[in-house]
Amino acid sequence: MTILVVVEHDRGVLADASREALTAGRHLATTTATPLDALTIGAAADAMVAELGRFGVSTVHQAHHDVLADYGPEAWGAVVAAAVEQLSASVVVAAGTDRGNEVMAWAAARLDVPFAANCTVTTPGEEDEKMAVTRVRWGGSLLEEATLTGAVRLLTMAHHAVDAAPAEEPGRATAVSMTVELDDSVSHSIVRGRVERVAGVTLATAPVVVGGGRGVGSADGFAPLEELAGLLGGVVGCSRAVTNNGWRNHTDQVGQTGTRIAPTVYLACGISGAIQHWVGAMAAKNIVAINIDPEANMVSKAGYAVIGDLHAVVPAIATEIRRRRGT
Amino acid sequence: MRILVCVKRVPAPGARINLTADAQAIDTAHLGFTTSPHEECAVEAAVQLVEGHGGEATVLTLGPVEAEEQLRYAVSVGMTAAVLLPIDGADWDPQRTAAAITEVVRRLEAADGPFDLILFGNESADAGNFQVGIRVAHALGRPMVNGAKGIAISEGAVHVRREADAGQETYELPLPAAVGVKEGINLPRYPTMKGRLASKRVEVERMEPDAETGGLRMVRLQRPAERASTTVILGRGPDAAPAVVDLLDELGVLA
Numbered sequence: 001m002t003i004l005v006v007v008e009h010d011r012g013v014l015a016d017a018s019r020e021a022l023t024a025g026r027h028l029a030t031t032t033a034t035p036l037d038a039l040t041i042g043a044a045a046d047a048m049v050a051e052l053g054r055f056g057v058s059t060v061h062q063a064h065h066d067v068l069a070d071y072g073p074e075a076w077g078a079v080v081a082a083a084v085e086q087l088s089a090s091v092v093v094a095a096g097t098d099r100g101n102e103v104m105a106w107a108a109a110r111l112d113v114p115f116a117a118n119c120t121v122t123t124p125g126e127e128d129e130k131m132a133v134t135r136v137r138w139g140g141s142l143l144e145e146a147t148l149t150g151a152v153r154l155l156t157m158a159h160h161a162v163d164a165a166p167a168e169e170p171g172r173a174t175a176v177s178m179t180v181e182l183d184d185s186v187s188h189s190i191v192r193g194r195v196e197r198v199a200g201v202t203l204a205t206a207p208v209v210v211g212g213g214r215g216v217g218s219a220d221g222f223a224p225l226e227e228l229a230g231l232l233g234g235v236v237g238c239s240r241a242v243t244n245n246g247w248r249n250h251t252d253q254v255g256q257t258g259t260r261i262a263p264t265v266y267l268a269c270g271i272s273g274a275i276q277h278w279v280g281a282m283a284a285k286n287i288v289a290i291n292i293d294p295e296a297n298m299v300s301k302a303g304y305a306v307i308g309d310l311h312a313v314v315p316a317i318a319t320e321i322r323r324r325r326g327t
Numbered sequence: 328m329r330i331l332v333c334v335k336r337v338p339a340p341g342a343r344i345n346l347t348a349d350a351q352a353i354d355t356a357h358l359g360f361t362t363s364p365h366e367e368c369a370v371e372a373a374v375q376l377v378e379g380h381g382g383e384a385t386v387l388t389l390g391p392v393e394a395e396e397q398l399r400y401a402v403s404v405g406m407t408a409a410v411l412l413p414i415d416g417a418d419w420d421p422q423r424t425a426a427a428i429t430e431v432v433r434r435l436e437a438a439d440g441p442f443d444l445i446l447f448g449n450e451s452a453d454a455g456n457f458q459v460g461i462r463v464a465h466a467l468g469r470p471m472v473n474g475a476k477g478i479a480i481s482e483g484a485v486h487v488r489r490e491a492d493a494g495q496e497t498y499e500l501p502l503p504a505a506v507g508v509k510e511g512i513n514l515p516r517y518p519t520m521k522g523r524l525a526s527k528r529v530e531v532e533r534m535e536p537d538a539e540t541g542g543l544r545m546v547r548l549q550r551p552a553e554r555a556s557t558t559v560i561l562g563r564g565p566d567a568a569p570a571v572v573d574l575l576d577e578l579g580v581l582a
Contacts, residue, residue: 010492010493071496073461073471073472073473074470074471077461098473098474098491099491101450101457101458102457102461102472102473102474104458105457105458105461105462106461106465108458108462109425109458109461109462109464109465109466110465112422113542114420114422114541114542114543115421115456115458115543116543117450117455117456117457117458118455118457132546134549136455137453137454137455137548138340138344138452138453138455139455140551141340141344141550141551142344142346142353142548142549142550142551143548143549143550143551144454144545144546144547144548144549145545145546145547145548145549146543146544146545146546147543147544147546148542148543149542149543149544150542153542185468185470188470188500188501188504189470189471189472189498189500190498191496191497191498192497192498192499193496193497194491194493194494194495194496194497195494195495195497196493196494197493197494197495207580208580232575232580232581233580234580240364243511243514244514246514250510250511250514251511253510253511256364256452257364257365257452257509257510257511258510258511264578264579264580265575265578265580272342273342274340274341274342275340275341275342275343275344276340276364278342286574286578288561288571288574289558297341297342297343299558300556300558301556301558302556302558303556303558303559304558304559304560304561304571304574305558305559305560305561306560306561306562306563306564306567306570306571307560307562307563307564308562308563308564308565308567309564312564312565313564313565313567313568313571315565316565316566316567316568317568317571317572319568320568320569320571320572321572321575321581324572324581
């Protein structure tokens with residue numbers, strides 16, 4: 001029996017979300033006195049073995065196969081399913097990333113076992129084969145307490161639900177090669193090509209985001225927001241209402257079905273603050289709401305607010321910045 | 328070509344989600360309902376593919392009988408047939424939902440021929456289980472990728488583009504295949520008058536779902552602890568600008 005953590009990495013560098021999954025997995029392993037194993041898929045995994053040891057992993061299983069040269073959801077899911085069978089894993093933990101959830105769903109489908117996505121809390125049950133989990137719904141605005149019952153339980157950890165922490169007594173992990181048989185059909189969904197992202201500030205990484213909602217009123221109405229974002233080295237975001245009206249591209253959308261942002265400052269202009277938008281903005285360290293309605297949800301949730309018409313307030317802020325800079 | 332789109336009826340919450348007294352569900356007394364956003368885009372994608380390649384597009388849902396509203400809406404924007412798998416009471420767990428849909432897809436395909444493409448949303452807005460589509464695709468032996476932000480069909484394959492941390496990934500899946508769609512792949516159209524008439528006329532086919540309960544069982548819902556927040560009002564109107572800029576300076580984003 002083992003608790004297995006499926007690790008994601010970028011050319012040998014462990015993903016932050018996987019460190020959190022390892023921390024959650026180790027907690028389960030410690031409380032149930034079960035060994036903690038890790039599974040890496042594909043090449044360039046040797047560099048992580050020492051760090052995995054520091055996170056409490058005893059054995060790192062390195063799966064290799066020609067098909068695994070690049071990512072493929074079915075192939076990766078098949079590897080996880082094969083590892084569960086070879087190692088008699090009782091619980092499998094992965095990161096609640098797009099990839100983590102996709103791979104675990106494929107593994108769960110192959111094994112015909114239950115899978116709980118985006119957990120925040122996991123508790124070993126008093127009965128064998130049954131555990132309690134709390135998981136995220138509505139992008140984090142609701143939580144679901146659930147039970148996960150099965151000889152094998154699969155789960156992913158919601159990003160930021162636990163703080164990643166190495167084991168108090170770091171151990172040494174042993175790397176072993178794992179041979180998996182993969183049928184040809186899994187190669188149907190392998191990445192065929194990539195376009196690397198152009199370097200630069202993105203909505204997800206910008207230190208300042210100037211967001212506009214329905215209150216902006218039109219596509220042209222975003223010009224002052226663009227100007228302010230430019231002055232602050234930030235980018236413009238928007239709410240779903242804006243995208244649905246065709247005023248901005250969906251790539252600018254902040255929210256549950258758009259981008260999750262985490263800037264130092266989020267200036268939310270003319271945004272009411274519906275759940276859909278809020279869950280994408282709530283990781284912002286500081287929020288300044290600019291809204292004509294003092295009762296707007298965004299105003300009551302923000303740390304700071306200006307009550308007024310964004311069409312007057314936003315240009316005034318830009319003017320004040322330029323005045324102080326003498327430009 | 329024949330396309331199937333699986334959708335889910337979900338509440339449309341505003342600024343706050345309230346729970347029923349027994350915490351088993353969202354209090355929907357004052358809420359409207361909608362099609363889960365990713366699936367609304369899956370419907371639009373199917374309609375565009377049928378416009379480009381010909382054929383028919385069926386919309387399917389497993390849900391309360393009221394979900395007929397979402398099926399008819401999908402027909403009003405161009406879907407050609409609708410299938411309802413009615414259930415009573417609470418949501419079915421993802422394993423049970425997938426098994427029921429799989430079984431109905433087999434029945435539909437036995438009657439009218441295989442679907443070249445089955446579309447799902449990447450995940451439902453409410454439950455967010457991230458697995459029903461993949462379980463159905465696996466049970467039917469079809470390749471699938473999630474997260475599609477672009478979709479095209481040529482030479483017996485579906486070409487999928489999606490966003491990843493490092494950039495864009497492209498996939499090519501031989502048909503028949505399944506794809507999970509993400510919002511942003513398109514801008515869903517509004518119904519036309521002709522579409523509205525079609526949605527009134529369409530006969531929604533009812534098929535009783537039947538599948539065993541899976542291993543994930545909801546116990547109760549809870550609202551997360553809210554950040555205690557007191558809002559500092561920096562001012563009113565454009566006169567507040569200096570106070571805003573002072574704050575930006577203090578937070579270190581002005582330099």
